[in-house]
Amino acid sequence: MATTVPHAGFDRDTFHLVEEDAHDHGSAHASPVLLGFWIYLMSDALLFAALFATYGVLSTSFAGGPAPRDIFELELVALNTAILLVSSITYGFAMLAMDKGRQTAVKGWLALTALLGMSFVSIELYEFGVLIGEGATPQRSGFLSAFFTLVGTHGLHVTVGIIWIGIMLVQVGKHGLNAINRRRLTCLSMFWHFLDVIWIGVFSFVYLMGMVR
Amino acid sequence: MSAATDHDEAHGSEHGHGSKKSYLVGFALSGILTFIPFWLVMAKPVGNPGMVAILIILFAVAQILVHTVCFLHVTTSGEGGWTLLAYAFTTVLLVITIAGSMWIMYHLNTNMMPGMMTGEVSTTP
Numbered sequence: 001m002a003t004t005v006p007h008a009g010f011d012r013d014t015f016h017l018v019e020e021d022a023h024d025h026g027s028a029h030a031s032p033v034l035l036g037f038w039i040y041l042m043s044d045a046l047l048f049a050a051l052f053a054t055y056g057v058l059s060t061s062f063a064g065g066p067a068p069r070d071i072f073e074l075e076l077v078a079l080n081t082a083i084l085l086v087s088s089i090t091y092g093f094a095m096l097a098m099d100k101g102r103q104t105a106v107k108g109w110l111a112l113t114a115l116l117g118m119s120f121v122s123i124e125l126y127e128f129g130v131l132i133g134e135g136a137t138p139q140r141s142g143f144l145s146a147f148f149t150l151v152g153t154h155g156l157h158v159t160v161g162i163i164w165i166g167i168m169l170v171q172v173g174k175h176g177l178n179a180i181n182r183r184r185l186t187c188l189s190m191f192w193h194f195l196d197v198i199w200i201g202v203f204s205f206v207y208l209m210g211m212v213r
Numbered sequence: 214m215s216a217a218t219d220h221d222e223a224h225g226s227e228h229g230h231g232s233k234k235s236y237l238v239g240f241a242l243s244g245i246l247t248f249i250p251f252w253l254v255m256a257k258p259v260g261n262p263g264m265v266a267i268l269i270i271l272f273a274v275a276q277i278l279v280h281t282v283c284f285l286h287v288t289t290s291g292e293g294g295w296t297l298l299a300y301a302f303t304t305v306l307l308v309i310t311i312a313g314s315m316w317i318m319y320h321l322n323t324n325m326m327p328g329m330m331t332g333e334v335s336t337t338p
Binding site: 035039046049050052056057078082085088089095096190193194196197201205208211212 | 250254262
């Protein structure tokens, strides 16, 4: 009998028995998924390290094209920074509501976080549109190639995060705050806060340093 | 189901996802640490660009640490210390990658392509 059971379902059951058992013994995070996801985030940080290094090397290669001072709109960047920071705390409130088991509040905070994320991506796309309209395209210079790659990769991550939030809204609506959804929401929480940390690097080293130089 | 409820109470706000206080403290600190560098660049209260650059880096590092502790909840005891160890290792690799690349490329530019450099480096004999 046991051999004919589909493996995925069987393993999932076993996994949760182990998890709950370990929690009863008082260890902090018994699920190996959270540590595994953390390792993924760290490898993602290395990907961004490579992009930051590329940008650092190419940030003065203007090829006669525009310099940061000519094209960056700091007001927009400040607005985007504020939006992402607020979205970090709204996700934090979603996690606190999850700890209390308040499903409606979790969904509300998640939806608000997704809306803030969408505003962030929209403003970034608007900024990209203006730059490209001015002729500051990725092909223009090494600086602009590195800029679009770095900022675009971050924006892509945020977009994936928004899609993930959408999926979790459906999952929580359908299955409630069960152990699997709690684990997924915790992973998404790490992902979302991690993106805010990367953004600190972007606005400091790309935008602010670019305006000073 | 009862196991899940027990887990909630045991979990509480001590570890895991942090407490409301840690989020609010993190949010307030981040707001301040974001506002100051933007103000430094936009209002230009400090004239020396090198000084402003150093301040921007210091504020960025401080804010990353605030986010790590208050939002990502990295502690010395989380996952038996493995979270912190992975974080520290990543930081080391990150610094080597970024600082190393810029150092090497700067010296390559300075020593090998003097004609193509702008400004101060072209005066080197």
